[in-house]
Amino acid sequence: xxxxxxxxxxxxxxxxxxxxxxxxxxxxxxxxxxxxxxxxxxxxxxxxxxxxxxxxxxxxxxxxxxxxxxxxxxxxxxxxxxxxxxxxxxxxxxxxxxxxxxxxxxxxxxxxxxxxxxxxxxxx
Numbered sequence: 001x002x003x004x005x006x007x008x009x010x011x012x013x014x015x016x017x018x019x020x021x022x023x024x025x026x027x028x029x030x031x032x033x034x035x036x037x038x039x040x041x042x043x044x045x046x047x048x049x050x051x052x053x054x055x056x057x058x059x060x061x062x063x064x065x066x067x068x069x070x071x072x073x074x075x076x077x078x079x080x081x082x083x084x085x086x087x088x089x090x091x092x093x094x095x096x097x098x099x100x101x102x103x104x105x106x107x108x109x110x111x112x113x114x115x116x117x118x119x120x121x122x123x124x
Contacts, residue, residue, distance in 0.1 A: 001025075001026070002024060002025060002026040002028075002098060002112075002113045003024070003025040003026075003113075004022055004023070004024050004025075004096050004097070004098065004113055004114060004115035005022065005023045005024075005115055005116070006020060006021065006022050006094065006095065006096050006115040006116065006117060006118040007020070007021050007022075007023070007118060008020040008021050008118060009094060009118030009119045009120045010119075010120070010121070011121045011122075011123065012086055012120075012121070012122055012123070013122070013123050014086060014087055014088055014122055014123065014124050015085060015086065016086050016122070017082070017083060017084045017085075017086065018083050018086065018120060019080060019081070019082050019083070020036070020080065020081040020083065020094055020096075020118060020120075021078055021079075021080055022034070022036075022078060022079045022080075022081075022096030022115055023076075023077060023078050024077045024078070024079070024098065025077070026077075029074060029077040029098075030053060030074040030077075031053055031102060032053055032098050032099055032100070032101070032102060033050060033051060033052050033053055033098075033099035033101060033102055033103045033104035033105065034050065034051055034070075034072060034079040034096060034097065034098060034099060034104060035047065035048075035049065035050035035051070035096065035097050035099060035104045035105065035111060036048040036049045036050070036070060036079075036081045036094060036095070036096055036097075037094070037095045037096075037097060037108060038090075038092035038093065038094045038095065038120075039092055039093050039095070039117075040091060040092040040093075043092075045095070045108055046061065047061050047106040047107075047108070048060070048061055048064055048068065048081070048094070049061070049064065049068055049069075049070040049081060049104075050070065050099070050103075050104025050105060050106065051070045051071065051072055051079065051104050052102060052103045052104055053102040053103070055071065055072050055074075057103060057104070058070050058104075059104055059106065061106075063089075064083075064090075067083065067084050067085045067086070068081060068082065068083050068084070069081070069082040069084075070082075079096060081094070081096075083120070086120075086122045087122060088122045088123070088124045089122075090120060090122050091120060091121050091122050092120060093117040093118065093119050093120075094117060094118050094119075094120050095114055095115055095116075095117045096114070096115045097111030097112075097113065097114045097115070098111060098112060098113040098114075099111050099112075100112045
């Protein structure tokens, strides 16, 4: 069984920064792409960023370029999302997911495990 646990969310003023972490259990972490998604109240879950198993390939939603950076440390079974220049519209619950392939995806349906989410609130 794979468990994903997000941390690092919180309340920050516009223009500030946060770093989210997602710690994964299980021995197959380094074989899978990982992704970050977010869901604001009343909206559907949307893609934010994804990273391949090695970290060599990344993908971002247009709305977060160049402010967000996804990275991973396979030795620690952890994926990160560095968020800079935060805006009120970034307010959402952020979820990390494990992709069912070695490459990340923009499609939520290609993720087989999800964390419980961490709240990010950006005040104006």
